[in-house]
Amino acid sequence: MNALSSKEVLRPRAGGPKKWAEQRVIKILPYFFSILRCVKPVWNVAGVTLTSRYDHVREVFATDSKFGVMYKPKLDIIMGGEPFFLGTDDLLQHQYDTAAICKVILPGDLPHLAADVELRAEQIIKMSKGQIEIVNDLTRQVSFDFLATYLGISPPSNGDLRVWATRLFEFQFADGGNDKALRAEVDEIAPALRAHIDAIITLRKQNKGDDDVLARCLTLQSKNEPGFSDVQIRTALMGMMVGGPPQPPMVLPQAMEQLLRRPQILAEAQAAARDNDNEKLRRYVLEAMRFDPLGPGLWRVALADVTLARGTPHEVTIKAGSQVLAAFASAMMDPRRVSNPKTFNPDRPASDYMHFGYGLHACFGRYINLATLHLMLKPLLKQPGLRRAPGADGKLSKNGPFAERLVVRYD
Numbered sequence: 001m002n003a004l005s006s007k008e009v010l011r012p013r014a015g016g017p018k019k020w021a022e023q024r025v026i027k028i029l030p031y032f033f034s035i036l037r038c039v040k041p042v043w044n045v046a047g048v049t050l051t052s053r054y055d056h057v058r059e060v061f062a063t064d065s066k067f068g069v070m071y072k073p074k075l076d077i078i079m080g081g082e083p084f085f086l087g088t089d090d091l092l093q094h095q096y097d098t099a100a101i102c103k104v105i106l107p108g109d110l111p112h113l114a115a116d117v118e119l120r121a122e123q124i125i126k127m128s129k130g131q132i133e134i135v136n137d138l139t140r141q142v143s144f145d146f147l148a149t150y151l152g153i154s155p156p157s158n159g160d161l162r163v164w165a166t167r168l169f170e171f172q173f174a175d176g177g178n179d180k181a182l183r184a185e186v187d188e189i190a191p192a193l194r195a196h197i198d199a200i201i202t203l204r205k206q207n208k209g210d211d212d213v214l215a216r217c218l219t220l221q222s223k224n225e226p227g228f229s230d231v232q233i234r235t236a237l238m239g240m241m242v243g244g245p246p247q248p249p250m251v252l253p254q255a256m257e258q259l260l261r262r263p264q265i266l267a268e269a270q271a272a273a274r275d276n277d278n279e280k281l282r283r284y285v286l287e288a289m290r291f292d293p294l295g296p297g298l299w300r301v302a303l304a305d306v307t308l309a310r311g312t313p314h315e316v317t318i319k320a321g322s323q324v325l326a327a328f329a330s331a332m333m334d335p336r337r338v339s340n341p342k343t344f345n346p347d348r349p350a351s352d353y354m355h356f357g358y359g360l361h362a363c364f365g366r367y368i369n370l371a372t373l374h375l376m377l378k379p380l381l382k383q384p385g386l387r388r389a390p391g392a393d394g395k396l397s398k399n400g401p402f403a404e405r406l407v408v409r410y411d
Contacts, residue, residue, distance in 0.1 A: 003185035004159045004192055009136065009166050010399045011182065022400065029296055033330035042309050042316045048323050049308070049316065052330040054337035056309050060300055060326040061358035064089065067300040067324060069361055074172050078190045078242065082235045086243065086361070089303065094360055100227030101236055101364070104216035109150070110371040114278075116146050117372040122379040131389060132380065134256055134406045140249035142376050147245045147368075151237050152204065152214030156196045161241070164189045166402075169246040174295075174401045193241075197234045213237070244365050247294060251355075252376055253403035255288035257396040258344075260388055260408070265344050273381035278374065281381070283346040285374040289355055290332045291344075295401055297327035298357065328354035385411035 013019060033052045036043055041053040051057050060067050072087035085097035120142045125132065132138055144162050148154070155161055171186045200214065208215040214237065221228040259266040265284070272280040302318045309315050318324060331354055333341040338352045356366035363369065380386070388394030389407035396406045 003167070003188045004164075006163050007160060009140065009160075009162050010402050010404060011167075011170070011185075013399055023398075026398065030329070030333070033296070033327055034333065037330060037334055040314075042314045044316050044318065044322075047319075048325070049318050050325050050327060051308070052327045052334075054331040054334040056314070057297070057326045057328055057331035057354065058358060059308060060324055061298075061328075061354075061361075063306070064091070064360040066303055066306040067326075068303045070299050070301050070323070071172065074175075077186060078168050078172060079235050079238065080191070080194055082231055084235050084239045085364075086239060089360070091360065097227070098364065100225075100232070103220060103225070104213045105240075105368075107367070110367060113146065113150060113368060114371045114375055116149075117142055118375040118378055120146055121376050125379040125383065130411065131407060131409045133393075134253045134380070134408060135249050135403050136405075138380065139252045139376050140245075143245040143248040146372070148241070150212055151240055152200070152210070152212035153197060153237060153241055154200060156192070159189075159192065162245075164193050165242050166246045168193070168242045170400075170402075172242065193238060194234060197237055198230070201230055201233060213240075240365070244368075247369075248373060248376060250401070250403050251289050251292075251294050252285075252373060253396055253406045254292040255285050256377060256380075256408070257406060258288040258291045259284070262344055266386070268346075270381045270386065273378045278378070280346070281378060282370065282374040283348075285377060286353060286355065287344055287346045287348060290353060293329050293332065293355055296329045297325045300324045300326060328357070380408070380410070383410035385409070 013022070036050060036052040041051065042056055043050045043052075051060055068089035069087065075084055075087040083093075083097075085094050085101075088094050088097070121138065124138055124141065128137075140162060144165070148161060153161065156164070167182070167185050167189050171182055175182055201218070204214055204218060208218055214233070217228050217233045217236070221230075221233070259269055265288075269281060269284040269288075272284060300323070302320050302322045302324060304320045305317060306320075307315060307317045308324075332338060332352065335341050338348075339345075356363035356369065387409055389409050393405065393407040397404045
């Protein structure tokens, strides 16, 4: 099937030994990093440095002048060569670009977005008649619908935004092996998404319509505000669409799986949902995410020779150009900084969590995530008799780094 018209959000994976090996690697990674935390927390091997302790991971994230991102080459392919703040390590340029976006994505939007997400999830649960598949039918649907509406991106006539954004997300963040088949799809999808957003911008200039992010961009453009040319607007909207909605259907089913493994904790989370205690529910979801976060870590590149863990027995000098994995999943399980990390504790301090990173490249959408993630699950958690579906459907399955399927039932 043509990549543009595909309805399969996740690409098919190889079966047999390759699939078995992939699943085994994912399963043993927590044990591997627990060993590294003890014996070699900063391990430089074959020109790649793995960091596994809380202090060292945070040092990598926080030292933006020495550890840069590796996103630009693939971002250039996605964005058609137009710069996007995610790909720059230039502090002033990053601040300039994000300041423009902060004029149209406002803190005052968060209550409305939260209410919208909860309502959308509630409507889906009402239609589900006692059983729902969480990945595609709940979290992916809500995530894409609410954010596309907020940004002002209508569905394309020649494809599916869920497919397009997820393919581009995979290419940007999860394609360590430079998959040729995926690159071929990206070469079709990226220009199509750029053209689609360009067409929306042209149409909306004639009628700005609702108060969404695009309408705000066009209002500022009409006032000759810098940072809001057509191309800059398109690049910003595209970056938000590619980087945002693919993530909740990855982390929320994984969080739900962690709750289902702990009946007492699940009951407590359900009580918070039924009591409309959104702050308490958010803490339960964030803690569940700690046990199976978005990925094992984020890659950085040393911009100059840099010494990590200076003054400790684990001090290592990393050469300029070397890649560094800041393993935040491991850091959130480090008993040196996280009290009783194997215990589920929803009352942890915010400093125990690294879900959204630190420093210059902390997740731009973190405040939207904090306001909405738990509310995608809230209407489901309110349901009585919430339980796994029988058999394989009731156990979380993954497709590479992506949650693929998890079915639950309720009375």
